[in-house]
Amino acid sequence: MKIFAIRHGQTDWNVQGIMQGNTDIELNETGLAQAEEAAKTIGGHGIDLIISSPLKRALKTAEMLNKVLNCPIICDDALRERGFGDYEGMAISQIRGMVKMDPEYFDKTGSGEGHGVEPMTELLGRVGRLLDGIREKYPDRTVLLVTHGGTMRAISSYFRGEEASEEPVAGNCQLVEFDWDKSTAGKAEEKNMSIRELVIKSRSCRAYDESYRMTEQDLRELIELARFAPTSGNQQALKFYISWEKDEVDAIAKFTHWGKDRPYPGINPSAFVLIIQDTDIDRREWSWWREAGIAAQTILLGAAERDLNGLMIGSFDNGPLRELVGLKENHKLLLVLAIGKGTERAVAEDLQPGDEKSVYRDENGVTHVKKRTLDELILKRA
Numbered sequence: 001m002k003i004f005a006i007r008h009g010q011t012d013w014n015v016q017g018i019m020q021g022n023t024d025i026e027l028n029e030t031g032l033a034q035a036e037e038a039a040k041t042i043g044g045h046g047i048d049l050i051i052s053s054p055l056k057r058a059l060k061t062a063e064m065l066n067k068v069l070n071c072p073i074i075c076d077d078a079l080r081e082r083g084f085g086d087y088e089g090m091a092i093s094q095i096r097g098m099v100k101m102d103p104e105y106f107d108k109t110g111s112g113e114g115h116g117v118e119p120m121t122e123l124l125g126r127v128g129r130l131l132d133g134i135r136e137k138y139p140d141r142t143v144l145l146v147t148h149g150g151t152m153r154a155i156s157s158y159f160r161g162e163e164a165s166e167e168p169v170a171g172n173c174q175l176v177e178f179d180w181d182k183s184t185a186g187k188a189e190e191k192n193m194s195i196r197e198l199v200i201k202s203r204s205c206r207a208y209d210e211s212y213r214m215t216e217q218d219l220r221e222l223i224e225l226a227r228f229a230p231t232s233g234n235q236q237a238l239k240f241y242i243s244w245e246k247d248e249v250d251a252i253a254k255f256t257h258w259g260k261d262r263p264y265p266g267i268n269p270s271a272f273v274l275i276i277q278d279t280d281i282d283r284r285e286w287s288w289w290r291e292a293g294i295a296a297q298t299i300l301l302g303a304a305e306r307d308l309n310g311l312m313i314g315s316f317d318n319g320p321l322r323e324l325v326g327l328k329e330n331h332k333l334l335l336v337l338a339i340g341k342g343t344e345r346a347v348a349e350d351l352q353p354g355d356e357k358s359v360y361r362d363e364n365g366v367t368h369v370k371k372r373t374l375d376e377l378i379l380k381r382a
């Protein structure tokens with residue numbers, strides 16, 4: 001199955017080599033002619049839905065192509081150009097003289113140095129969420145994305161798995177074809193991720209995309225994994241309360257305590273799983289916590305395999321939370337799991353001697369989680 005993307009026609013700023021970003025520049029005469037030319041051949045691809053950046057240069061291109069396609073046009077902010085903050089309106093040659101123009105630099109500039117450049121991770125995140133959504137919502141449609149140079153690079157990175165670079169993917173009004181079936185994005189399952197990769201990927205996540213919703217069935221599939229986890233004396237005393245409806249999820253979030261000042265509205269997860277000991281089945285307190293840990297990690301590895309993120313939460317308001325979900329006397333609430341589509345990036349690194357903090361967020365919003373080295377973990381005979 002195919003999806004198409006096209007970059008807008010030429011603008012005066014393209015000709016003058018000026019950084020546009022989210023500055024709303026219109027097509028010039030050549031740009032209009034390019035769109036007219038592209039319209040002549042666009043009809044043969046079976047396109048029946050256009051999703052366009054709302055910026056004028058893209059939307060005008062979309063409208064001109066639609067004179068032939070005659071299909072619905074949806075505007076989506078996720079297809080806007082990457083924001084280049086203070087650099088918008090400046091000549092690219094001038095910017096090159098001032099800063100290194102690689103994506104990494106702009107990441108740092110984006111949040112660290114206050115120039116308002118959208119970090120690359122955010123661009124990749126919004127484009128990735130849009131494409132995940134299109135795949136889910138429009139499985140039977142052939143979609144044309146009308147967008148910009150930087151955004152095209154992020155789309156290409158989603159489908160082809162390579163790092164988004166500064167190399168142009170398309171000229172003005174150049175149509176590019178991507179194949180959903182060859183996409184490396186989506187489920188880790190399809191990428192054949194090893195257990196090592198899944199464990200490393202499943203870092204604690206404390207900011208989520210609330211628009212991503214999970215279903216009862218999604219959660220049942222994750223709990224099904226925990227069903228096969230080992231349990232002392234094969235007692236199987238763990239029970240699970242699953243919550244996926246937004247109102248209840250938001251209510252549960254208020255009774256959980258996350259690192260720093262989170263959670264707060266806008267970044268709540270899509271679901272919670274409450275891990276509960278049924279003390280009528282097993283009263284032995286020593287077994288509770290370890291089995292909860294085994295179940296929690298099994299569930300979160302399953303989430304990572306589905307390209308989701310999660311957080312184990314041991315710090316919660318026990319009384320109010322029990323009351324909210326109606327737990328009985330024999331239900332001991334052990335651990336809460338948050339699950340959803342993460343919007344923050346976390347990386348695991350070796351803890352070096354002298355490192356002051358084992359977890360910190362850098363100026364780009366990336367969380368660094370320092371792990372003790374293997375040599376430190378493995379004891380030698382005294």
Ligand SMILES: Cc1cc2nc3c(=O)[nH]c(=O)nc-3n(C[C@H](O)[C@H](O)[C@H](O)COP(=O)(O)O)c2cc1C
Binds near residue numbers: 203205312313315359
């Ligand atoms: C049993 C358990 C309870 C935890 N409770 C909380 C919690 O209440 N709030 C929180 O923000 N993080 C909690 N965490 C997450 C840890 O802070 C996190 O695992 C640690 O910082 C290492 O980060 P990583 O998971 O990315 O390796 C908990 C983790 C475990 C294993």
